[in-house]
Amino acid sequence: MPAKAQSMMWVMATLLVAMIPQLPRMPVAVVVATLAPLAWRLGAELKSWPTLPRLVRYIVTGMSLAALALSYGGLFGRRAAVSLLVAMLALKLIECERIRDARLIVSFSFFLCATQFLFTQSILMPFYGLATIALGLVALARLQRSEAFQGTGTAPAAVSSKVAELVFGLRILLLAIPVGVAFFAFFPRWAAPMWGVPETTLDAKSGLSDSMSPGSIQNLFMDDSPAFRVVFDGAVPQRSALYWRGPVLWNYEDNTWTGSFLGRNIDAEAERAKAPATWSYSVQLEPNERHWLFALDYPIGAPEDTRLTMDFQLLRRLPVIQLLQYRVSSDAHYVDSPELKQTLRSMALELPVGLNPRTLEQVQAWRHDFPDDKAFIHHVLEYFNREEFFYSLEAPLLGNDAIDDFL
Numbered sequence: 001m002p003a004k005a006q007s008m009m010w011v012m013a014t015l016l017v018a019m020i021p022q023l024p025r026m027p028v029a030v031v032v033a034t035l036a037p038l039a040w041r042l043g044a045e046l047k048s049w050p051t052l053p054r055l056v057r058y059i060v061t062g063m064s065l066a067a068l069a070l071s072y073g074g075l076f077g078r079r080a081a082v083s084l085l086v087a088m089l090a091l092k093l094i095e096c097e098r099i100r101d102a103r104l105i106v107s108f109s110f111f112l113c114a115t116q117f118l119f120t121q122s123i124l125m126p127f128y129g130l131a132t133i134a135l136g137l138v139a140l141a142r143l144q145r146s147e148a149f150q151g152t153g154t155a156p157a158a159v160s161s162k163v164a165e166l167v168f169g170l171r172i173l174l175l176a177i178p179v180g181v182a183f184f185a186f187f188p189r190w191a192a193p194m195w196g197v198p199e200t201t202l203d204a205k206s207g208l209s210d211s212m213s214p215g216s217i218q219n220l221f222m223d224d225s226p227a228f229r230v231v232f233d234g235a236v237p238q239r240s241a242l243y244w245r246g247p248v249l250w251n252y253e254d255n256t257w258t259g260s261f262l263g264r265n266i267d268a269e270a271e272r273a274k275a276p277a278t279w280s281y282s283v284q285l286e287p288n289e290r291h292w293l294f295a296l297d298y299p300i301g302a303p304e305d306t307r308l309t310m311d312f313q314l315l316r317r318l319p320v321i322q323l324l325q326y327r328v329s330s331d332a333h334y335v336d337s338p339e340l341k342q343t344l345r346s347m348a349l350e351l352p353v354g355l356n357p358r359t360l361e362q363v364q365a366w367r368h369d370f371p372d373d374k375a376f377i378h379h380v381l382e383y384f385n386r387e388e389f390f391y392s393l394e395a396p397l398l399g400n401d402a403i404d405d406f407l
Contacts, residue, residue, distance in 0.1 A: 005045040007146055010139035011102045012041060012093065018109040018132045019086045021116045021125075026083050027071035033064040034090045041093040057094055064091060074397075082115045099147045106136045106143070134166055137173070141165040208246055210290065213256040215398030215406060226286060228294050233280040237296075241332060244294045248311040250347050255355075255402045260347060263311045277301065277329035285324045291315050293326065298334035303327060310344075312336065356403040 016038065023031055037060070043049060052060075064087050065075075072080035089108055096102055113132040117125060142165070208227070250260035277300060285293060293306060293314045302308060303326035306316050314328075340348070351360075370376040398405040 003142075003146060007139065007142040008041070008045050008096070008102065010135065010142055011096075011105055012038060014106050014109045014132060014135040014139050015089055015093075015112075017128075017135055018112045018116075019089075021119070021128065022082055022086050022112070025079060025119070026086070027067075029067040030064075030071050030083055030087065033067045034087050036060075037090040037093050041096070051097060052094055057091075060094065061091055078118060082112070082118075085112055085115070099143050103140065103143050106139050110136055133173075137170065138166050141168060208288075210247060211256055211258045212249060215255065215395070215402040227288070228283055228285040230284075231282045233282075237279060237332075241296070243297065245297055245299075245312060245314070246292050246294050247290070248309075248313050250311075252350075253352055255398075255400070262343070262347070263309055263313065264315070266310045268308045268310050268312065276331075278332035280327070280329045282325065282327050285320055285326070287321050287323060289319050289321060291317075291319055293320075293324075293328075295328045296330040296332070297336060298331045299328050300331050301327075301329035356401045358401075358404045359407060362407075 019034070023034070026034070040049075040052075068080065068084055068087060069075060072083070074080065075084055085108070089105055089112065092101065092105055096105060109132065113129055116128070247259060248263055249257040250263055251258045279296060280301075281296075283294060293303075293316055295302070295314045297312060299308060299312070299314050302314055305318070306314055306326075308314055337344075366379060367376060370379050
């Protein structure tokens with residue numbers, strides 16, 4: 001087999017190993033669109049097939065993009081973006097005729113390998129990463145030899161073995177260790193990976209954040225990592241009493257719930273004498289880069305360097321960037337805001353103008369039938385309990401009138 005064909009085999013092997021964890025997460029149509037270029041390139045190297053015409057390459061690329069868009073409902077989101085990278089690297093094999101193109105495929109295979117750690121950090125992932133790097137280093141070494149003798153004829157046969165080439169590549173890789181150590185020691189370490197996809201994208205994970213945009217995500221995957229751990233001094237309260245207050249969202253604008261300036265910056269008023277603490281407990285909070293702490297209503301005896309806001313958020317001056325342990329006592333019999341102030345009431349009832357007209361019409365009809373506040377609220381809760389609403393991790397995207405679309 002010619003040296004060029006051998007080099008391409010190493011390139012294809014690197015790409016194939018890099019994409020293996022992603023293949024089970026991809027729809028069947030996208031898997032076929034990805035493996036077909038690999039199969040064609042293998043046949044082209046073994047049988048010396050000519051390069052496909054440009055029009056055929058355009059058609060194949062368009063069909064692959066269409067399969068991606070139809071399978072994921074778009075090209076946005078974590079899974080769709082990584083699947084797009086896999087498909088594009090496979091398609092690049094169809095027109096890979098220069099050493100520069102082959103080197104590009106290997107380099108992006110390393111990047112593809114890194115993206116797989118976004119989905120899982122199982123015990124097998126380090127072995128997968130090492131296998132990808134090992135194959136890629138051998139491929140790059142062979143491509144470098146071919147480029148060094150480009151224009152002077154065929155490169156002479158390598159005297160060293162593949163293992164020796166791999167060892168040479170590893171020796172070069174050792175030069176990056178001081179830089180990696182410097183980054184680890186001096187660069188800020190966030191609570192979430194730097195390469196993590198923002199929560200506001202179409203592919204998100206369950207959990208709490210400083211904002212909430214219902215209907216803005218297409219695929220939601222459950223994050224089962226612990227948020228915090230609690231140890232009570234005495235008996236554990238009943239499940240119905242375990243309502244942990246964290247962030248409080250007041251403003252609704254552009255289909256997004258956010259906190260308010262008042263809620264973050266105005267402290268709670270001086271309270272009347274409280275009854276003895278109902279519960280005392282210790283909380284171990286995982287790093288989340290937020291300022292709020294979790295506590296049961298109504299928190300008394302809050303930890304140092306915290307303050308209680310007007311909407312009973314327990315806020316810390318510095319964000320939680322490492323494991324934090326604190327103690328809190330709570331008065332379960334405290335009545336939270338028996339009469340809501342007019343300022344807060346106006347803020348809570350403010351709606352964006354011109355959105356969700358059908359919902360507003362329905363609510364006005366209900367309000368006419370149930371003028372009493374408690375009766376109205378009871379009817380609304382019954383409606384959501386009676387109708388067939390389901391929780392789904394994969395839901396269609398909602399439009400500008402998100403509430404109308406949902407209901």
